[in-house]
Amino acid sequence: MSRSTTGADGELSAAARYQVDRETLDSLRLHDIPENSVDADILIGELGDIGKGTGPAALIALADLLRKDPRVALIGLTTSIHNLHAHRGFAKAGFRISRQYDPNGLGQCHLMILLLRSDEPTVLRDAPR
Numbered sequence: 001m002s003r004s005t006t007g008a009d010g011e012l013s014a015a016a017r018y019q020v021d022r023e024t025l026d027s028l029r030l031h032d033i034p035e036n037s038v039d040a041d042i043l044i045g046e047l048g049d050i051g052k053g054t055g056p057a058a059l060i061a062l063a064d065l066l067r068k069d070p071r072v073a074l075i076g077l078t079t080s081i082h083n084l085h086a087h088r089g090f091a092k093a094g095f096r097i098s099r100q101y102d103p104n105g106l107g108q109c110h111l112m113i114l115l116l117r118s119d120e121p122t123v124l125r126d127a128p129r
């Protein structure tokens with residue numbers, strides 16, 4: 001697992017990425033997600049800076065960076081099904097809801113994905129319920 005950060009504005013935002021191994025994905029029943037996919041986390045540094053497009057810009061910068069790494073086919077973001085602000089921000093960066101799952105026993109989340117390879121299928125199958 002590796003980690004790096006990027007941001008549309010280094011002072012305002014950060015998107016951390018973690019390359020996920022097969023064992024971890026399978027333990028979450030994400031069998032169809034390719035290994036070495038990146039699990040991204042994002043936060044905006046100051047409350048007054050949210051809602052200004054910084055998050056989507058940082059995610060687009062992260063995607064541009066990861067497209068240079070042929071091992072990475074997909075970026076995933078996990079967010080509560082109730083976090084509508086995040087869904088809207090992530091959708092602006094091209095992410096789409098793939099499925100719902102409960103990754104840590106704390107409630108249902110959306111897995112939102114961005115496929116980085118044009119020859120990859122655009123729709124992933126639903127995970128087992």
Ligand SMILES: CC(C)(COP(=O)(O)OP(=O)(O)OC[C@H]1O[C@@H](n2cnc3c(N)ncnc32)[C@H](O)[C@@H]1OP(=O)(O)O)[C@@H](O)C(=O)NCCC(=O)NCCS
Pocket residue numbers: 042043044049050051052053054055056078079080083084085086087088089090092
């Ligand atoms: C989710 C997040 C990274 C998105 O980045 P962002 O730069 O705010 O993204 P956007 O500017 O595109 O705004 C996304 C949505 O936030 C909402 N929003 C806008 N201003 C807002 C404000 N002042 N307060 C709360 N939400 C606001 C809007 O619904 C907006 O969508 P819209 O522009 O279509 O109306 C950022 O809002 C954030 O850090 N939120 C708090 C932490 C969080 O939820 N992190 C995600 C965990 S997975």
